[in-house]
Amino acid sequence: GEDVEQSLFLSVREGDSSVINCTYTDSSSTYLYWYKQEPGAGLQLLTYIFSNMDMKQDQRLTVLLNKKDKHLSLRIADTQTGDSAIYFCADPDRGSTLGRLYFGRGTQLTVWP
Amino acid sequence: DTGVSQNPRHKITKRGQNVTFRCDPISEHNRLYWYRQTLGQGPEFLTYFQNEAQLEKSRLLSDRFSAERPKGSFSTLEIQRTEQGDSAMYLCASSPPGQGYEQYFGPGTRLTVT
Numbered sequence: 001g002e003d004v005e006q007s008l009f010l011s012v013r014e015g016d017s018s019v020i021n022c023t024y025t026d027s028s029s030t031y032l033y034w035y036k037q038e039p040g041a042g043l044q045l046l047t048y049i050f051s052n053m054d055m056k057q058d059q060r061l062t063v064l065l066n067k068k069d070k071h072l073s074l075r076i077a078d079t080q081t082g083d084s085a086i087y088f089c090a091d092p093d094r095g096s097t098l099g100r101l102y103f104g105r106g107t108q109l110t111v112w113p
Numbered sequence: 114d115t116g117v118s119q120n121p122r123h124k125i126t127k128r129g130q131n132v133t134f135r136c137d138p139i140s141e142h143n144r145l146y147w148y149r150q151t152l153g154q155g156p157e158f159l160t161y162f163q164n165e166a167q168l169e170k171s172r173l174l175s176d177r178f179s180a181e182r183p184k185g186s187f188s189t190l191e192i193q194r195t196e197q198g199d200s201a202m203y204l205c206a207s208s209p210p211g212q213g214y215e216q217y218f219g220p221g222t223r224l225t226v227t
Binding site for chain 1: 117119144146148153154155156157158161169204206208215216217218219220221223
């Protein structure tokens with residue numbers, strides 16, 4: 001099976017940048033995803049990156065991919081209190097079915113005013 | 114454009130009872146997934162449908178669990194003889210045809226078994 005690892009907690013001040021890190025094991029992944037989950041809610045797809053890219057920017061979000069180290073990061077610029085949530089990185093399992101996602105345990109982001 | 118919907122949002126049941134959850138995917142999404150999420154964990158894959166065909170089931174899906182997608186649109190997940198360990202959030206996701214694997218999740222059904 002797959003292994004997706006994330007640090008569990010991150011606290012930042014409003015207006016600062018947040019960087020959430022993830023490592024994964026499946027080197028054949030074509031896409032990697034970031035999801036956001038607010039309390040009691042489902043998962044919201046935030047962004048994704050194709051494996052032939054090193055970086056993708058989407059408004060306040062920047063995704064960096066280091067394929068050699070199997071390391072993915074999500075940077076949130078000008079973090080707001082509304083960004084407080086759990087962030088999951090997800091890696092599709094190409095060895096199995098088309099699109100089964102493996103998730104990390106999630107990083108709880110707390111933004112202090 | 115409506116997203117993925119799930120019903121009910123919350124279910125409390127006594128141990129040993131059967132429960133059924135429904136998922137309505139985004140229209141024209143041919144792929145549908147069920148995941149289970151327990152407290153402090155990420156979602157874990159349960160099963161996957163492409164149109165009406167159930168193509169894969171996780172080892173997590175014991176004999177007490179069954180899922181259907183009879184006409185390739187909505188799906189149901191039934192748990193028979195519920196156990197306290199079945200308490201979790203059950204998430205449904207759908208995905209459009211194509212090469213990407215982006216999945217769009219519903220709000221989930223929170224099951225509590227007492």
